[in-house]
Amino acid sequence: MIDDGTLFKLNQDRYRLVCGIWLREQAHKLELHRVWIKTSTDQIHNVSIQGPKSRDLLKSLNIRTTSQRPTISELKWFRFTIGKMDNLDGTCEIPLLISRTGYTGELGYEIWCHPSNSVKLWEKIWLNGQNPMFNLKPLGLLALDILRIEAGLIFFEYEFDEQTDPIEAGIEFAIDFAKQENFIGKQTLIKRKEYQRQKLVGLELHCNGGSEIGSHGDCVHLENSRQQIGIVTSGCKSPILNKSIALARISAEHSQVGNRVEIGKLDGYQKRIKATIVKYPFYDPEKTKLRS
Numbered sequence: 001m002i003d004d005g006t007l008f009k010l011n012q013d014r015y016r017l018v019c020g021i022w023l024r025e026q027a028h029k030l031e032l033h034r035v036w037i038k039t040s041t042d043q044i045h046n047v048s049i050q051g052p053k054s055r056d057l058l059k060s061l062n063i064r065t066t067s068q069r070p071t072i073s074e075l076k077w078f079r080f081t082i083g084k085m086d087n088l089d090g091t092c093e094i095p096l097l098i099s100r101t102g103y104t105g106e107l108g109y110e111i112w113c114h115p116s117n118s119v120k121l122w123e124k125i126w127l128n129g130q131n132p133m134f135n136l137k138p139l140g141l142l143a144l145d146i147l148r149i150e151a152g153l154i155f156f157e158y159e160f161d162e163q164t165d166p167i168e169a170g171i172e173f174a175i176d177f178a179k180q181e182n183f184i185g186k187q188t189l190i191k192r193k194e195y196q197r198q199k200l201v202g203l204e205l206h207c208n209g210g211s212e213i214g215s216h217g218d219c220v221h222l223e224n225s226r227q228q229i230g231i232v233t234s235g236c237k238s239p240i241l242n243k244s245i246a247l248a249r250i251s252a253e254h255s256q257v258g259n260r261v262e263i264g265k266l267d268g269y270q271k272r273i274k275a276t277i278v279k280y281p282f283y284d285p286e287k288t289k290l291r292s
Contacts, residue, residue: 001160001169006101008080016040020156045118047125050108050147052289053134058109060128061085063096075100075109077291087120088127094120103144105151105281107289146236149247152202152281158216159200159233159247167193168249170200198230199255202280205244205263205273210237212265212273214246219264222254223274229254232263238282245282246275 005019017023024037049057058072065071065083075081080099087094094117102108113121129136145155152170154160160169167175167189175189205214214235219228235246246263254261257279262272279285 001164001166002162003156004154004160004169004171006099008097008099043114044112045115045121047111047113047118047121048102048108048139049111049125050102050104050106050139052107054106054108057125057129057134057136058098058111060131060134061124063098072098072109085124087117088124092120096121103153104147105153105283105287105290106147107292145234146238149234149236149245150238150240150281150283152247154200154247155234159249165189165192167196168198168200196252198249199252200233201248201250201255201257202278202282203232203235203246203248203261203263203275204278204282205235205246205275207244207273210242210244213237213244214248214263214273214275219268220248220250220275221262221264221268221272223260223262225262226269228264228268229261241282247280250277 002022003019005017008016008018010016021039024039027035027037055072063072063083063085065081069081069083070076070079071081075098077100080097080101082095082097084093084095086092094113097112099110099112100108101110111121111125126136128134148155154169154171160166166172172193177186177190177193203214203220205212214232216232216234218232218235220230220232221228230248230250233247233249235244237244250261255277257277259277261275261277263275265271265273281287284290
């Protein structure tokens, strides 16, 4: 895997892929002369509104959509709509693309606009968000990382890299093996599914009130054994669960839920943290909040 970006189908011939810079390099490598890839980073800004009240806050912005497009209330998970809203003093309209997406495991939306309008968009969101009904707060990257771990969401160079396939990364749902059309890597993935070597699992650490955490790269051993069976990919203390949790890549033969393991600190042997393999996502495992 080289990315897990989000693809927007704008019309029959135009797409927007939110990803790294690899796409243009790949098109050049494959000599795809009929494909035109334009970098839009300097033409699009993104503001993310996440949380149980995000829909209500978004509706308070009075975004106008056309009759052919879904309203904010009608917008479904992983769908987008296009609309306009007025700035704070009503002197101009701001064109927007609103997607029901995010990286938090909560109900949430991302709003896309031209950079010239991003401050106006932020000001209106922030002002409306100060209503006690919404209690809006800025979200930093460290808090975002905790949310995505709680939600079991993967991150490049942590849960996956160029040597990891989607099955090992825990996103097998993204592969349609029943699809009749062939796609690059299909036969290889079918074989790797049958003989899976590693599996992404959740870990619950046994330490007082989450006093210890598993860090990226920590080794994972069988309980009371020197045998290493995997590594921690991400870990944190979860405030909402009040415990330390982690994602780990474990050998498939030892990946059963309920198995007891130890996370090695220091040199992996001098200090061990006991843990149990558990189901993940840790928070909202049925994704009812996302789909609400």
